[in-house]
Amino acid sequence: MARLPRPYLPECAQHIIQRGNNRAACFYEETDHSVYLAFLKEAAVKYQVAIHAFVLMTNHVHLLATPQNETGTPRMMQALGRRYVRYFNHIHCRTGTLWEGRYKSTVVDTETYLLTLYRYIELNPVRAGMVEHASEYPWSSYQHNAVGKEVQLITPHAQYQALGNTPSERQANYRSLFRGRMLDRDLTEIREATNKAWVLGSDSFKRHFEVVSGRRAIAGKRGGDRRSAAYKSAMDQGL
Template sequence: MARLARLTLPGRVHLVTHRGNNRQPVFVDDEDRQKLLDLLGEQAVRHRVTVHAYVLLPGAIYLLLTPETDQGVPALMQAIGRTYVRHFNARHGRSGTLWEGRYRSTLIQPERHLFACMSMMDSAPVREGLCAEPFAYAWSSHRHHIGQAHDRRLTPHPLYWSLGNTPFAREAAYAELVHRGLDLPQLGAITDAVWHGWALGDSQFVDSLQRDTARRLAPARPGRPPKQRSVG
């Protein structure tokens, strides 16, 4: 079955992931990680994409983005992917592919899933055994959102400001939100949506997106379509 084209719409929040080929590491050390973040900042400005959150894992990256144009996310990911591979191969004396084919992405309904996606990203290093707490991991946007660091690449989503009337209140509320974590069904829904490219939101959200694209936004129902009765 042919793969669906990636869905990208301006002004919508995209959850994006790109994995290493055959699950191989895409970073050797902190210099590699810093190179990718530098590229993210440069290319986001060039292609008019707002970066809300990120996490760099040994074998994958996750990004939460809002583009101004329908080509913003594809152009950003292509520029980062190609430039980073050249850097990585030259620096580590290797050749060939690094990434696992195409990046994966989904559109999310912020009111229902923004903080769940951010929590999933922030807690990923803990799930992978890289640290004991999200704030102990230097290569995600978590510390920015809890006030322990400032990352100029990031622009918090407007919903983040609704967490409190002061910076301290927002940071404390967000830290507690991530601390509460997600259950397995929530994690599964996010993973399934981003991997298959299905829109992540309620039926009204999906319907609103469907008005802007002919691309299918949800899995097809199992079984054959019903037969149409003949007329006359």
């Protein structure tokens, strides 16, 4: 089956993953993380992409971002990737490629999945066994969204802003989202949608995407509408 092109809609949030070539490390030391974030901020501003959440793992990166135009994300990722590779190869006396081909991404249904994506991204270090709690990992947006440490790269999404009327209220309500484990179903849906270039959302959101974009939202029919009675019943039973 032919690979679907990456789903894309201006002003619609995206989950983006970029991995090191052959799963090799793309960050060796703390300075690498800082430089990557500085380059990301410059590229995001230049190409009008709002960054809502991120995590820099040892050998890959997750971003939650909203482009404002038709070409924002690909141009941002291209500029960021090339600039960081030049820096990384120079500093660490290496040559050759750093990234594993094309970055992967999916369009995210804001109403049903956005805050789940925030959580998925910032819990990566916990799932990897690197830390016990997301607050212990320094290279993620949890430091900004939940703790209140200023990260100038971050542009809060409207869904995040709706968590409270003040920064402290939003941070407290955001921290409450991190209680307990994520459902395996959510993990599977997010991973499949991003890796296979499927749209991550309800059935109605997928239909809307297909009408607006003119491309398929998913390779085959899977899952269900999160607002349906059947889905809510399964969620209540922990299925």
